[in-house]
Amino acid sequence: MxxxxxxxxxxxxxxxxxxxxxxxxxxxxxxxxxxxxxxxxxxxxxxxxxxxxxxxxxxxxxxxxxxxREMRHLWTEALRTTLAAGNTALAMRVGLQIDLAGPRIGAWVTSFRELFPEAAFYIELDYSTQMCTDLLAGNLDLAVMFTPRPLPDLHFESIGEVRYRLVSSLGPQFADIDPARYIRGAYSAAFSRQHQRLLPQYDQAPLSCGQSSAVVGLLTALGGAGFVLEDEARMLVENHGFAHVKDAPGIAQTIYTAVHLRHRHSHASRRLISVIRNTLVP
Incomplete structure (x- = not known):
């Protein structure tokens, strides 16, 4: 075969x-x-x-x-772990949703290495769809993502959420926002559904982007208004003259972990998921 x-x-x-x-x-x-x-x-x-x-x-x-599917996963995993581990006892490949990595990657990886000091880690920043495909094929061991993809042989858990806040350089009220200068975040399917329900008047904005840090860069360069992660919204308010839009709702994004079904009870996966979950508790 x-x-x-x-x-x-x-x-x-x-x-x-x-x-x-x-x-x-x-x-x-x-x-x-x-x-x-x-x-x-x-x-x-x-x-x-x-x-x-x-x-x-x-x-x-x-x-x-x-x-x-099982044969492909086993073969890919066998090759990857054999080649990647080198002299270490364990090799783990972890995928992180791009928006989550910026403020958390340092703390997460530090905790990972404290848990498994003899392990080799590879960290991949990507989007949910590709991470699901990589998990199915055996190219990742664990992924942290926004959008579970209903594929066979994958196991998902909801572990917390992050929130996005609307900030503006145009003023602190909805009435101050010029729709032509609104930058629409397109961070996930769930985010887009909430955005369309809460702010249908801004859903056809002339500029949109799928990454919060990129929206921050656009807002810093161009001004205007847009939803970004809470930490990034605070930075724009404190350092770049933006204001929280006071009469705007926040938009929550659920965070999921995903593993192959074969690994849903593995000691390493459970410990890593516990670390990630604990950092998301308010």
């Missing part, structure tokens, strides 16, 4: 198209077909049914899919 057969099979499960899988993996269609033929010969069953309507999994393919 070749690892590339499994990777190609799982990509084909997503795309349901030999052409799209070939494009995504940088292969020719004939190579994709040859890999699937070899895999089907090894399994002894047809895994895909091809027709004018597209490519669909057979009953055998549906049965094989969860085992293929």
């Amino acid at each position: 070749q690892p590339e057969w499994i990777e190609t099979f799982l990509d084909l499960v997503e795309t349901r198209s030999f052409n799209q899988t070939a494009d995504r993996l940088g292969l020719t269609q004939s190579t994709v077909s040859a890999r699937m033929a070899a895999l089907e010969k090894r399994v002894g069953r047809r895994l895909f049914r091809r027709s004018r309507a597209g490519t669909a999994l057979t009953t055998a393919g549906l049965t094989f899919e969860p085992h293929a």
Whole structure:
């Protein structure tokens, strides 16, 4: 059983198209077909049914899919931990939502290393969708994120929240804000839903951004108004002449941890999640 057969099979499960899988993996269609033929010969069953309507999994393919995901995860994890650990007893790869990393990464990593002084840590800053994909494939051990993605084999926990505050260089009231100078944060699906419900008049702002620190940079350079994380809002008020918009609601963002189902009860994962949760308690 070749690892590339499994990777190609799982990509084909997503795309349901030999052409799209070939494009995504940088292969020719004939190579994709040859890999699937070899895999089907090894399994002894047809895994895909091809027709004018597209490519669909057979009953055998549906049965094989969860085992293929597990094999990919185990293989990727085995290679990664063997190569990354070096002389350490444990190697951990942790993904952090970009907005959360700035004010917390130092304290979190310090606590991680105090818990596991003999471990090697790799910290990846990313967005929720990519971190979920990396967890599923075995490229991350733990992720802290805003948006759980409903993928098989992942386990999510809600561990706390952060809040965003509206600040403005134009004045402390809603009435002072010029919609043309409003910068809309697009930090997560949950944030966007709350924003649309609470401030529909600003939902079509001419400028938007998906990272709080970047919105801070834009506000500092351009002036105007926008929602940013509470700590960053305080910094803008104290150091850059901004004001909290007094009649604006705050917007809360739930924080989740995510691990592969295989690791949801592991000692290392539980200890790291406990550290992260404790830092989020008001």
